[in-house]
Amino acid sequence: MNEKHFFGRQPPEIKDARFPGKLFVVEGADGSGRSTQIAMLSQWLEANGFAVRFMGLRRSNLVAEDLESAKQGNILTRTTLSLFYATDFFDQLVNAIVPALRAGHIVLADRYIYTLMARDLVRGADPDWVRNLYSPAMLPDAVFYFHVSARRLVERNFQKNSTLDYWESGMDLGLSRDMFDSFVKYQRMLQIEFQRMQREFGFRLLNGNRPIAKVQQDLRKEIATLLSIGEPEEVSFSEVPPESVPVAAS
């Protein structure tokens, strides 16, 4: 059992916060390799006998659908966008994360409140308001932040979707009418917020510009320590999913 802590007062739904499970968070921009790393990590955890559950943004049973359609229609203002995501987050926290932790699972979160806070802050939200909003959130056992240069992110996003995403490019901010330009500016702004949070919240920084297997090796090492299990074996190249092998940077 380990006692979980909260940023502020814990939500009234969570009466007893002593759980056998652990919550690990992976943060980083789109294209920083989060999902590939999480997939590889879960394989390794399962190989070691740990039960794994996943969470991510916009996956709640409650609002995921409405949120998706609202995003398509561009009818969201800054405040509704952030409240919508907060609703989604807390719904998952109470109804998915907590039950999984109680059952002794390892929960791997593909992004957490840090992304949500960073997005709000670069949109000019009042920092006190944003902190208050997420203060009933649970503190993870560890947060891994994949840092990847903005240029690398562009490459990976094009490789993945052959197009840039409207929101992930921060087009709603009106930074530039040019999507590429906007993407680079927006991702830099987010990185500044993340760097600030990294110091404050003690993120474990991983250099995501390196080969996938190397990043995974470091991730496993840190998690092995956190779970008090032995040193992981070297990650073999065959573990890396073929579709995520990056093209050589020109």
Added chain:
Amino acid sequence: MVTTHRNFPGKLIAVEGLDGSGKSTQLYLVKRWLELQGSRVYFTEWNSSVLVKKATSKGKKRQLLTPTSFCLIHATDFADRYERQILPLLRAGFIVLADRYVYTALARDAVRGLDREWIAKLYSFAVPPDITFYFEVPLEISLSRILDGRPSLKYHEAGLDMGWSTDPYESFRIFQGKILKEYAQMRSKFSFTTINATREIHVQQAEVRKLIAEKIDLAAFRR
């Protein structure tokens, strides 16, 4: 996100009170009065934004909502109406009439166990109304106005999610009693204008109209 300074010509009037306090009737009569005078007036009610309509009804029907998500989904609804209707209309010089305002959330969510300061800060983006009428009735009167017709009370409306009682009517009584206590605490803190809502409708309305006319230069809002 926090813009509580008033740099707009419009006025905001809100009504608060227990279910069955008669506040909606009173606000409707205010609306008619202002409309017939030819004033620029806009009416908005709690929980009416289309943005989260699907999620709210799904959450309520399937009982998926817990106190935190219940609070946040209503905050999203309010923020949507606030940013797209209330605030723009205040800036355009309208008298905005709100049937329930942030105080409804403060009361209900506090009863559901959320931290009062947290809720207040969540709603801090909203300007306080120029006048907040609080329609005061003894609990037994408001309860009988609602319950005498033996209505089918909805799950959350009756507070059944809190598990105080499995009987919807009993649960509703307990819930309303707790909300009344929250309102009592807020009255002076947020300078509510209290209206004795046990009196006849037209008597209350006369008082409400008088208070509005004293506080707001209505001539400025005529078309």
